[in-house]
Amino acid sequence: MADQAVRTGLTVITDQIRTQLIKVIDQTKKLRNYGSVFADPVDYISLGLNDYLEVIKRPMDLSTLRSNIMGAEYTYLHQFIKDADLIWSNCRVYNGVQSESFFxxxxxxxxxxxxxxxxxxxxxxxxxxxxxxxxxxxxxxxxSDDEGPMSILQLHFLSKKLADLPREAQIQCVKWYYKQLGVNEDVDQYKDKDIRLVFKPSDSKVTRELDKLVTRKLDETRQLQKVTKV
Known part of the structure; x- marks a missing residue:
């Protein structure tokens, strides 16, 4: 059973499976009386939950999960399943499993x-x-060596995430990318221009690492924006 579970967990999320997972998320959002509770990120500021981010280290909700799957953040099924579980486990951690609350x-x-x-x-x-x-x-x-080249969809969303970064962060990521490839590129020339990267199948390992770096930078930017709004 455990071996089969591992094999199932390592199922690659194809476009067809992605479509089905999105349907699961959308149907859960519509669950009578309860789906709306987890439909969007917890608005801890308006709710006065000042300690929320101290208690919950990685917030998750159905809309964020949907954005992640749409953005090809998950390569394997187990990654999707474990992020989805954060939605319910975060609720239990913050509210306490001994309580009998609506949440x-x-x-x-x-x-x-x-x-x-x-x-x-x-x-x-x-x-x-x-x-x-x-x-x-x-x-x-x-x-990364065993994962193979990223799909066209994954590369599309990598480019989109890179474009969503502040210019300074974009430059940092591009410099890192060319350095890993051993390419002597004058990245500073992009300061006032659109950044265009050409991804090659032979560079798949570095490209996947770039995707992780860009995702991390984007998360940092979003967290900083939340703090600034407060």
Whole structure:
């Protein structure tokens, strides 16, 4: 069972599977009485939850999960499943599992519905037991060398994320990229121009690392913007 769960967890998220996962998210959002609770990020500022980010280290919600899957943030099913679980587990951590609050009831009902919908996707052949095993056990890490070239969709979203970065962060990422490739490129020339990168299949390892760097920089930028608004 454990071996099969690992194999299922390592299912590559194809465009067809991505479409089905998006449907699962959208259907969970519509769950009567409870779906709306987790539809969007917790507005901890308006709610006066001043300690929220101290308690919850990695916030997650259905809209963010949807954006991530749309943006090809997940290569494997187990990555998607573990991020989705943060939605329910964060709720339980912040509210306390011993309480009988509406929010814990919402977490239980949404999680149950989400898993049920997920297990109905024929391409996955996922069972509730496999889902539990995937959550409770680390999945072997596949190195960038073994992952192969990024898909056209993944490269598209990498370019979009890079474009969303502040100019200084863009320059830093591009400098890092060319340095890893051993290319002597005058990156400063892009300060007043659009940055255009050409991705080659032979550079897939470096390209995947660039994607991680850009994602991290974008997360840092968004967190800084939230703090600034406060």
């Amino acid at each position: 814990l009831k919402a977490a239980d009902e949404c999680e149950k519905a989400f898993i049920s919908l997920l297990c109905r996707i024929e391409q996955l052949q996922l069972t509730p037991e496999q889902h539990r095993i995937i959550l409770q056990n680390p999945i072997p890490v596949i190195s």
